[in-house]
Amino acid sequence: xxxxxxxxxxxxxxxxxxxxxxxxxxxxxxxxxxxxxxxxxxxxxxxxxxxxxxxxxxxxxxxxxxxxxxxxxxxxxxxxxxxxxxxxxxxxxxxxxxxxxxxxxxxxxxxxxxx
Amino acid sequence: xxxxxxxxxxxxxxxxxxxxxxxxxxxxxxxxxxxxxxxxxxxxxxxxxxxxxxxxxxxxxxxxxxxxxxxxxxxxxxxxxxxxxxxxxxxxxxxxxxxxxxxxxxxxx
Numbered sequence: 548x549x550x551x552x553x554x555x556x557x558x559x560x561x562x563x564x565x566x567x568x569x570x571x572x573x574x575x576x577x578x579x580x581x582x583x584x585x586x587x588x589x590x591x592x593x594x595x596x597x598x599x600x601x602x603x604x605x606x607x608x609x610x611x612x613x614x615x616x617x618x619x620x621x622x623x624x625x626x627x628x629x630x631x632x633x634x635x636x637x638x639x640x641x642x643x644x645x646x647x648x649x650x651x652x653x654x655x656x657x658x659x660x661x662x
Numbered sequence: 663x664x665x666x667x668x669x670x671x672x673x674x675x676x677x678x679x680x681x682x683x684x685x686x687x688x689x690x691x692x693x694x695x696x697x698x699x700x701x702x703x704x705x706x707x708x709x710x711x712x713x714x715x716x717x718x719x720x721x722x723x724x725x726x727x728x729x730x731x732x733x734x735x736x737x738x739x740x741x742x743x744x745x746x747x748x749x750x751x752x753x754x755x756x757x758x759x760x761x762x763x764x765x766x767x768x769x770x771x
Contacts (some may be wrong), residue, residue: 590761590764591761
């Protein structure tokens with residue numbers, strides 16, 4: 548599959564724990580975006596990385612952090628988990644970031660359940 | 663602040679009927695609007711974007727800056743159009759997308 552991949556598909560953990568979600572962008576895409584989809588907040592932008600550097604930040608909690616590695620895959624780290632963090636976390640990628648708008652290609656998502 | 667509103671959570675129509683999914687936005691700059699679709703058990707995918715002015719799968723959407731709307735229309739709905747539809751706005755600053763709450767379209771036979 549040459550599209551955006553995300554692992555794991557499902558994650559169940561307890562409050563207070565820390566998890567790492569992984570995303571591999573499409574081949575050649577330099578930008579990676581993270582979104583959170585929850586029942587009450589809908590689809591919300593969290594953060595964007597371009598070629599290893601943070602480029603834009605949305606409503607991302609301080610307990611959450613992300614990074615993009617030299618091979619362009621990205622990880623979203625969620626710590627001190629709360630029940631309200633239960634959501635579907637999507638990763639998307641696009642070719643470039645330079646003031647132009649490119650289509651974002653979405654991954655299948657990771658469903659996080661905090662118990 | 664930018665905002666995208668989709669007033670209908672659920673829209674149910676019969677096959678062959680016209681369909682219009684509403685989207686309103688608020689943004690102080692010059693927006694770029696998109697429609698994304700999510701079919702059952704599939705990932706979110708781009709349906710169309712206003713700058714391309716294309717018709718995809720029979721769907722069209724026109725950006726109305728006066729009414730700050732970007733409604734999605736199709737003259738004759740098909741059962742395979744049943745899906746979740748999200749309107750999204752790009753702020754042209756960081757390429758981030760602001761999504762509306764989504765509308766579930768159900769096309770009945």
